[in-house]
Amino acid sequence: MRNEAAALIAAIRAQPWAIMPEYLEAIEAIAVRALAADVLQLLARDGHAERMPANLEAVAAVGTRLDGSRGSTIRNGNAVVPMIGTIFPRASMINASTGGTSLDALMHDVRVAEASADVERIVMVIDSPGGVVSDVGAAADMLRATTKPITAYVAGMGASLAYWLGSQASELVLDRAASVGSIGVVATTTRQEGADANGRRSYEIVSSNAPFKRPDMSSEDGRAAVQAEVDAIESVFLADVAAGRRVTVDRVRESFGRGAMVPAARAVEVGMADRIGTLESILSQGPGRTRANTGRSRALAAAEVELRLRAAQGV
Template structure:
């Protein structure tokens, strides 16, 4: 019995063909390469299809977003119009005798709710309403823009001189500076005992930051045409003659304020020089100085004028959309450190 394997090809003369083995190897490598290329193509195709699907989903999302945004905008506009229509004063709508009220709240400014156009429109509507027996300026304001205050003052004085319907200013918490300027045009001024009234003066405030930026190594570059064009620039040095000039501007504006208050109040004003010094008084003190006529409230005025007190608000409504845009603009100016007032001078409490 032999230990040699019976089927050994090497002993039986049937060894494998080396050439055939070497020929089969490249064929298998080519097949494998083609398979890898096919798989890569499939993978690239999957990625491309996936990208297209993702982009389509994004496009659909943005379309939905913009459709929803336009829908919200449309609804906001419709709501604003409906609000304005419901709140707008309409001749003949108010039945029975009443007192027409115009609200003056907050800082007086062309971009604020207490702006001249809005206040004047309300005053005229209340004045022209056939069933209003008196017009009340219901004031709760620290003042503000000189121009806006002067415009309201002039409009009220014209109405006051054109008819016999009384125009009464009623002070809630405060009627200071530009707000008192408006009140001075009315026939009478009424205030609560603790109301703050007066502040007949003009203010401008700023900062001198020239030394501060010098210490930081910052150079201020300003190019102007005109020797005094940048005299209010907080980073520039103000010369004595420029300071004198600006003080003259403030004094002139103050004189306009004093002249109009005297014209509106007449002989009721006290001769006390402090009246026009910029001081602010309580309602009781203001009455002694002739700045107000009597102590009371808007309810007292309603009872004074009518047996059955009735008030109707003629203040033109402010559209919600305008209010939102104004608040956003105010936030932006505050974040950027910009002034939100058109005029650097103010009839306003500091």
Template sequence: MNKRTIAALLGASPLALSALHASQYLSTELPEEVASAPLDAAMVGRGERFAISRGVAVVPIKGLLTPNFFALEKYLGWSTYHGIEETLGELSANEEVGAIILEVDSPGGLVIGLESASEAIAKAAAIKPVHVLVNPLAASAAYWLASQATEIAMTPGSLVGSIGTMVDSNSHVTTDMSGDQWFQMASSHARAKNPDPATDEGKAEIQRRLDEGEARFHEAVSKGRGIALADLPSRLSVSEDVADGGSTFQSLSAIERGLADSNEVRADFYQRVFSQYAMKPRKGTRAFSARASAAQALAHT
């Protein structure tokens, strides 16, 4: 019996992820509770999406990012685009929240649904400060999200980048194990519904989709980071050829390229942000320090 993995779940969907860093996520076997349930169904009792301490909200963005696979959020603790969008909308409207921290540890995820979550972060950052801590990875879709924040801090040794889109596709060339030959057919005016990468026409259509996604990705990063769109490809390339983009960068290189703002250990980051925005604790109350510790712990679970 074949194991049902995350990779099998995603199929041939367009992805914005770092394949190098996502392999452990893609090979994850779905928990039995997830494999036997519809993944787009709302799950009651899923984990908390954020914590608030002294007016600062902490939001973890973790795992392989999907639009609305709430079962993965509940059982694996992975973030969803719908969840991020809802959370940022709620925190933006909360007058008791003066600043938002997004602690990111993700190789990226699906393209579909990504832009709505990205726009939610940008809208929140226009209302109140949104600080990102990359600890230790914000690749592809996760960096798309991070780029919309007020600032990006990276812990030493962490990585950002992998800016671009990709897809895994296949073409039937042999019979399956039962001896049956599989065919896929589309209606007369829907040839682009499932392009065949083994044909020039199919390859061109897949490339068109990927380049369209990359263009939107570049536009978002350009706007979020204040980098001229025309300059971005050369900043992302590892050579003089702008086609050699898509790599990841450690903190000092990322800062030099304009992809991040600072390099600091996690404790220093939290101390800096909380000292700037946190409300003063009430005299004689220990609850505030406990809640601050809980907020940081949430991002680390």
């Protein structure tokens, strides 16, 4: 069992994540059933776990099941697509245990909504700490390319990968108590320094021409290799957010939290989101704007925010 747990942790750490760091620790703890881990007690205090079933029930209650979807509903021409919990590329044992979103299922539902003659607008309901970066680039491109307008509504937390995806929407609306941000990429690893509790020590030999296949994080070269990998993914993250929000990459880098979470009012002020609202108000107002018109409006709003920031800085 100990070796199986170590293998599972190694698999989790084998890929970069766009997620709040404490949630990555929690996923590892849950994976080995370390349910008394301090990090789980920390996360229990942030209210995310308690909000998850309520958010899913809210999505289920807003309308009828969207034909062909895996978990979305439809009301007044709005397809309501949930993005709740940790985001994984596909359904897995871990996201089944932790209550999360399969990116594959999410994008399936977006495609169904895009193709449905009954759907005029897609509404993504978000409360997520982020997730695995695998396939996110294609998902972001697809969200930006939809012909139907998308409104992303953050009910609680729109962190890291969840913000990466939510920022691609035509409009980003926040609950007044919501927060968004945590823009960045994290990678973790471990290295055995001594014998384990059974007196065993693991050894690994990497082929001569692949020194960075398993970088030695205790060495400067090893850390530099991993740093280069996460920085490269972060560059894609920043570029996608900039494209989705119609601002410059420099603006995202300097004003969008620098890795921190940003509360709703401040997020709207700096251009990370468009406005504060409620899910009911979004669904009640009807689809309204087209994606093209929304894009022009957002570009004008972004330019206005940019001018205000420059004026405040005396530029």
